[in-house]
Amino acid sequence: MQGPIPAAFIAEQIGRHSDKLNIGAHAFFLGQVRSDCVEGKTVTAIEYSAYEEMILPVVKTLKEDLFNRFSDLVCLHIWHSIGVVKAGEASLLVIISTGHRKEAFQALEACVELIKEKLPVWKKELFSDGTARWI
Amino acid sequence: MATVKILYFGSIRDITGCSTDTVTDCSTIGEILEQIIKRYPAIEGIRYQISLNRQLLPHPAPQTSNLKPQTPNPKPDTRYPIPADGDEIALLPPFAGG
Numbered sequence: 001m002q003g004p005i006p007a008a009f010i011a012e013q014i015g016r017h018s019d020k021l022n023i024g025a026h027a028f029f030l031g032q033v034r035s036d037c038v039e040g041k042t043v044t045a046i047e048y049s050a051y052e053e054m055i056l057p058v059v060k061t062l063k064e065d066l067f068n069r070f071s072d073l074v075c076l077h078i079w080h081s082i083g084v085v086k087a088g089e090a091s092l093l094v095i096i097s098t099g100h101r102k103e104a105f106q107a108l109e110a111c112v113e114l115i116k117e118k119l120p121v122w123k124k125e126l127f128s129d130g131t132a133r134w135i
Numbered sequence: 136m137a138t139v140k141i142l143y144f145g146s147i148r149d150i151t152g153c154s155t156d157t158v159t160d161c162s163t164i165g166e167i168l169e170q171i172i173k174r175y176p177a178i179e180g181i182r183y184q185i186s187l188n189r190q191l192l193p194h195p196a197p198q199t200s201n202l203k204p205q206t207p208n209p210k211p212d213t214r215y216p217i218p219a220d221g222d223e224i225a226l227l228p229p230f231a232g233g
Contacts, residue, residue, distance in 0.1 A: 121232030
């Protein structure tokens, strides 16, 4: 999605699962832009860009992988920001829903690691003095 | 000989100053890379992977950081597919989602 992930959007997504009665656990990951200090300069925002046409096939493969590994997985959802997200705002939301809590935690960690490794997304730190760097 | 579309991303886009490009008269992925690097030699200083039509091409080791290059960029590989007219090739610096 363009820009930060609003808190109201997160609540709305949680509410959408109330009709799936085989779910017993949700696990969430919410990535937030951190205001790091790099060589005396403060990060005020991160600008995300992506190879958007490649994201859908990558996510499809990622989901197939996780559904094969975690038999208790009911559904999983991923939202990632594109564009500028200010420090303190959310840029990645992952919702994992399972029958029981154990696989919710395991699948969540596996999913976030796969996102970090496989998703064609890039980020540029924007500093308070107007400079920037790719990370 | 094929004409292919090239896409640049992340820090590579800062070097090229554009997001898309075209390479003509090429018969292998290696020739395409040579043409691109001839245009933008500074790309050699960036770690990247290559995708063909949105599929990553095999590479000996995953790239993990822009800042600390650990493995060389892909070299012309005879196992790579032969490019066809209209193919989309992208140069992808290390991913940094999240």
